[in-house]
Amino acid sequence: xxxxxxxxxxxxxxxxxxxxxxxxxxxxxxxxxxxxxxxxxxxxxxxxxxxxxxxxxxxxxxxxxxxxxxxxxxxxxxxxxxxxxxxxxxxxxxxxxxxxxxxxxxxxxxxxxxxxxxxxxxxxxxxxxxxxxxxxxxxxxxxxxxxxxxxxxxxxxxxxxxxxxxxxxxxx
Amino acid sequence: xxxxxxxxxxxxxxxxxxxxxxxxxxxxxxxxxxxxxxxxxxxxxxxxxxxxxxxxxxxxxxxxxxxxxxxxxxxxxxxxxxxxxxxxxxxxxxxxxxxxxxxxxxxxxxxxxxxxxxxxxxxxxxxxxxxxxxxxxxxxxxxxxxxxxxxxxxxxxxxxxxxxxxxxxxxxxxxxxxxxxxxxxxxxxxxxxxxxxxxxxxxxxxxxxxxxxxxxxxxxxxxxxxxxxxxxxxxxxxxxxxxxxxxxxxxxxxxxxxxxxxxxxxxxxxxxxxxxxxxxxxxxxxxxxxxxxxxxxxxxxxxxxxxxxxxxxxxxxxxxxxxxxxxxxxxxxxxxxxxxxxxxxxxxxxxxxxxxxxxxxxxxxxxxxxxxxxxxxxxxxxxxxxxxxxxxxxxxxxxxxxxxxxxxxxxxx
Numbered sequence: 001x002x003x004x005x006x007x008x009x010x011x012x013x014x015x016x017x018x019x020x021x022x023x024x025x026x027x028x029x030x031x032x033x034x035x036x037x038x039x040x041x042x043x044x045x046x047x048x049x050x051x052x053x054x055x056x057x058x059x060x061x062x063x064x065x066x067x068x069x070x071x072x073x074x075x076x077x078x079x080x081x082x083x084x085x086x087x088x089x090x091x092x093x094x095x096x097x098x099x100x101x102x103x104x105x106x107x108x109x110x111x112x113x114x115x116x117x118x119x120x121x122x123x124x125x126x127x128x129x130x131x132x133x134x135x136x137x138x139x140x141x142x143x144x145x146x147x148x149x150x151x152x153x154x155x156x157x158x159x160x161x162x163x164x165x166x167x168x169x170x171x172x
Numbered sequence: 173x174x175x176x177x178x179x180x181x182x183x184x185x186x187x188x189x190x191x192x193x194x195x196x197x198x199x200x201x202x203x204x205x206x207x208x209x210x211x212x213x214x215x216x217x218x219x220x221x222x223x224x225x226x227x228x229x230x231x232x233x234x235x236x237x238x239x240x241x242x243x244x245x246x247x248x249x250x251x252x253x254x255x256x257x258x259x260x261x262x263x264x265x266x267x268x269x270x271x272x273x274x275x276x277x278x279x280x281x282x283x284x285x286x287x288x289x290x291x292x293x294x295x296x297x298x299x300x301x302x303x304x305x306x307x308x309x310x311x312x313x314x315x316x317x318x319x320x321x322x323x324x325x326x327x328x329x330x331x332x333x334x335x336x337x338x339x340x341x342x343x344x345x346x347x348x349x350x351x352x353x354x355x356x357x358x359x360x361x362x363x364x365x366x367x368x369x370x371x372x373x374x375x376x377x378x379x380x381x382x383x384x385x386x387x388x389x390x391x392x393x394x395x396x397x398x399x400x401x402x403x404x405x406x407x408x409x410x411x412x413x414x415x416x417x418x419x420x421x422x423x424x425x426x427x428x429x430x431x432x433x434x435x436x437x438x439x440x441x442x443x444x445x446x447x448x449x450x451x452x453x454x455x456x457x458x459x460x461x462x463x464x465x466x467x468x469x470x471x472x473x474x475x476x477x478x479x480x481x482x483x484x485x486x487x488x489x490x491x492x493x494x495x496x497x498x499x500x501x502x503x504x505x506x507x508x509x510x511x512x513x514x515x516x517x518x519x520x521x522x523x524x525x526x527x528x529x530x531x532x533x534x535x536x537x538x539x540x541x542x543x544x545x546x547x548x549x550x551x552x553x554x555x556x557x558x559x560x561x562x563x564x565x566x567x568x569x570x571x572x573x574x575x576x577x578x579x580x581x582x583x584x585x
Contacts, residue, residue, distance in 0.1 A: 026516055058403070059519075078547075110401065135230060136229065
């Protein structure tokens with residue numbers, strides 16, 4: 001029997017009940033959430049359950065929502081069941097003051113650099129990661145550049161006047 | 173700012189009885205004639221054998237994801253050029269299709285087929301470079317020079333369609349910027365006529381060449397399980413025996429109308445990667461031929477269709493901009509980036525030359541993406557490099573690097 005979004009949702013709700021929520025399917029891609037403490041349990045269930053078999057980690061990234069107080073950072077996993085050819089998107093939200101999340105490197109080797117990249121740009125602290133250090137940015141950087149509080153252009157520059165182009169000041 | 177940390181060599185103690193007591197640390201890169209691109213490898217060597225390797229990337233990181241948050245959709249296309257710059261059109265098309273998915277723009281069949289021609293040409297030019305560079309790194313320069321003139325021909329076709337060669341910025345959201353000229357089709361015909369012979373001769377030079385086989389076989393191999401766990405996609409995964417191809421699994425741009433096979437290997441070593449890429453070039457040729465035939469079947473008004481009807485995103489014709497109010501407004505709005513993008517989250521992937529090239533686009537209803545993430549296949553499979561090269565000779569590691577087809581632009585984004 002082909003795996004469908006409904007079956008995945010049903011399996012997840014059977015296993016985790018109220019702990020997985022916000023199911024939706026934008027553009028046909030099943031998306032859901034859980035609390036951040038649950039992430040490894042959910043990922044492992046998706047990986048190991050013989051009906052689900054989400055053993056391929058396609059993508060992992062973070063999104064910063066500064067207005068979402070207490071839940072500023074979203075970490076998004078995109079998983080793929082290659083046999084049934086179906087994907088799911090799984091999100092967890094975390095407080096930006098304490099962005100601690102369990103690492104998925106035990107399940108997926110691929111998560112290693114993806115998590116390093118996420119740490120590099122958003123400062124998400126992946127607990128248990130074997131080598132959590134910056135991957136693309138310079139080691140001596142002391143901020144996380146993809147967070148929304150960092151405007152695109154260097155605001156300390158005085159050698160050009162961006163006001164004429166509607167770009168002066170912060171983006172907020 | 174924090175203090176810059178000194179890079180400390182981490183020598184490994186060798187077993188008693190070894191000639192040397194400790195391993196030698198060798199810095200391969202960031203720029204090195206044998207690494208085709210800017211990335212560094214710190215390798216620990218016991219004689220010529222690699223004990224461990226640590227990769228450093230990010231030397232040409234350009235913060236594309238941040239840049240994209242301040243640009244209207246059409247201005248992001250030139251950014252995608254600079255991901256895998258050996259096959260820019262594939263990135264461009266992937267990006268256009270992501271936008272079209274979010275905006276709900278449906279492209280006409282002729283556009284799909286023209287796109288397939290361009291995308292498969294890009295795949296050929298990419299694989300051509302990769303495979304001939306594998307030849308260069310194993311000491312056979314001839315093949316590289318020989319096929320280069322056909323990459324040139326592919327670039328001339330791009331030039332005819334979009335005006336540029338390497339960083340193409342080809343196509344627009346909804347279609348192409350202009351119809352293909354007769355010259356473009358003539359060049360395409362020339363390519364279809366002459367390239368099979370060249371590819372055959374290229375294969376004659378390499379595929380059963382004893383020296384070449386000995387250098388490539390059983391080096392840099394990976395099992396299917398490990399490759400999947402490492403997130404391999406594209407030719408590198410297929411060389412390990414997994415027939416995952418985005419064109420087949422989630423067809424886009426009407427790939428479902430075409431007949432082609434997905435070449436797979438078994439051992440996932442350098443030789444299999446070489447064979448898979450060569451096989452894919454033949455499939456791409458066949459796809460281009462099929463697409464060209466389908467394009468020729470369009471008659472009358474249909475034969476001139478080269479874009480979708482999407483006035484809010486596709487620039488109107490210049491002569492109409494000068495004479496018609498409506499068109500002038502659209503032109504202005506598009507150029508100034510004043511069109512609101514519908515709210516939504518979309519992930520779209522295409523089969524890039526290196527594997528699944530994905531675009532994760534989040535829009536909050538503003539004029540620029542709220543967040544854009546590129547799934548870059550090179551970045552994901554390069555982490556396996558230390559596992560692939562552990563225990564192998566240094567010279568094999570160089571070939572492994574080129575046969576993985578690492579593109580610095582795609583690694584670093």
